[in-house]
Amino acid sequence: MLLEKFFAFIGEEVIDEEEESFILFSRNIPSANLGFVDSRSTTVDVTIHGRDFSIRQSPTLLSSTRAGGTTGAVLWKITPNFAEWISSKSNNPLWEYSILKSSATIVELGCGISGLVALTLAPLVTRYIVTDQEYVRKLLMENLETNGPTAVESHHRHDLPSSHQRKKQRKSHQISPSTQLARTRGKHAPTDGNDIPTAPANITFTTLDWELDAPRMLKNAVNQTKTRSKAKEHRHAIGQDSMEGVDEGEENDLGFDLLISCDCIYNEALVPPFVRTCVDICRLRPAYDPSICLSPPPSGTTKLPQESSTATVVLIAQQQRSPEVFETWLREALRDFHVWRLKDEVLGKGLMAGTGYVVHAMVLRRQTERKVD
Template structure:
């Protein structure tokens, strides 16, 4: 089982205060909230060998409807670049693979992780979620940065379809994450729920952790067999037994108070681990002001 070799590599968290002190001891001073470039309507970034042009909406930053999701945060391309390395532990230990299905919470307008893992074929299915008003620009970024499908082979031979990439409206405070959701009816378990920089004030903590709990409970292998009849379930072929859906949280370290509030709440619901700096790239380790935590939902 992949987790049997993956989890021993990680640093287990038993005390939120000690973890906060450890991480913030070497953290560089924060310059701002964490946006890559909050003034530009378009950003050119490179993830691995892929060049992406991301459209964003700086004018909505001052909007009363959580305008922070309309621009790209620094941690997201850093985490995407990290996941694009074949030697990163999530892929090298088989926790994620070309047969995995992933849900992202709070993806924002950029869709960088969906483009890195989804449209590149590194995973089998990638589902991006955020509030309804985010989706129009998100879908534009996905469409404009996704290569066209391969042409049919000569002689009419069938070409295997690419990764399934879906978008769905999801408001943590209003919507339930359940298999009854029309976009989440794929008949396979989700291997991971990913979130990048979704905790930047204490008011978000409770709803965010509850959404993670619900996603990891409702979308796990234990909650549903692989009998959905979808293309994903057919490709899965029943090769996996019941295993937990991991919560993977990448974030910039800004406020020790907010971080500790989140970690205390998260730890009540999840067995909590941190990817040690030795397994991270220098750009996304604690010395650079970032962290990546993994959670397994408690029984």
């Protein structure tokens, strides 16, 4: 089957965390400081596939003492490289083996303020859900709106707002820079009720704290997006009261084809909740079972039997910083996942060995295969 062929092609399966850590960190790693693109500028310009992006960020928030972390407040160097690679269909096994396809549904953990991966990949797929803590929302939405297509639609969570959100809703309305810019051009930028710009139509943002939130909340985000977009014509929003174009099988499948994490592994204390979150999301679909033949669905339908649903593939891209943190993550991941390191021929110049970056692919083990210490 395609999934099995994909894993056989991308590289060797990782068996031991200590051996993998030794191989990776015995290489020459270029100095990249912590990995910021520019931690002092409020705007960073990058070009991906010949397209210019202007990303607003917050150096002030980065240097603040906010509880829960602030690393998502600025753009990191690996993100443009990863965004360019994953959104390229040329010689990319994710596309060649149909892990990525026009009908794919994707979730990203720790997206930060830039939304770069979503901006480059979402136009090529049906649905894209970005997640992070609440503090990134405003800048993320501005970056998605100002760098995305002009036709946008607001998608929001329907679960109860947090106390932070309720306080925010009571604040007086403020006009964001992107809204002000749009108005000077004679157009009102699409906003939610708090003048926060909205994401392109097939991108949904929802808060997800790995330590505090349950990933099952993502089911609501999936349902919101599915009821607002056609399965085959994802670029055109449909009426809120219309279910036309939504396939019954897709509606019942609350899982994801791909889970993405770009440079989220840097703190040893966050590793266990991060891996648990990945596990919980992947459990929305069956675990990887090579013995199940994924035959195509009957003609005229996209509905698959539950036991034949494709397992969620996880992509973990990270900068090589601390071998201890890396080894802690891999040890945790190997308990619940089969893990492969993507080889240089797959990654290309921007992410290959010597860049200081590494990308692993994972798929959930069956319960009977789970490793126990």
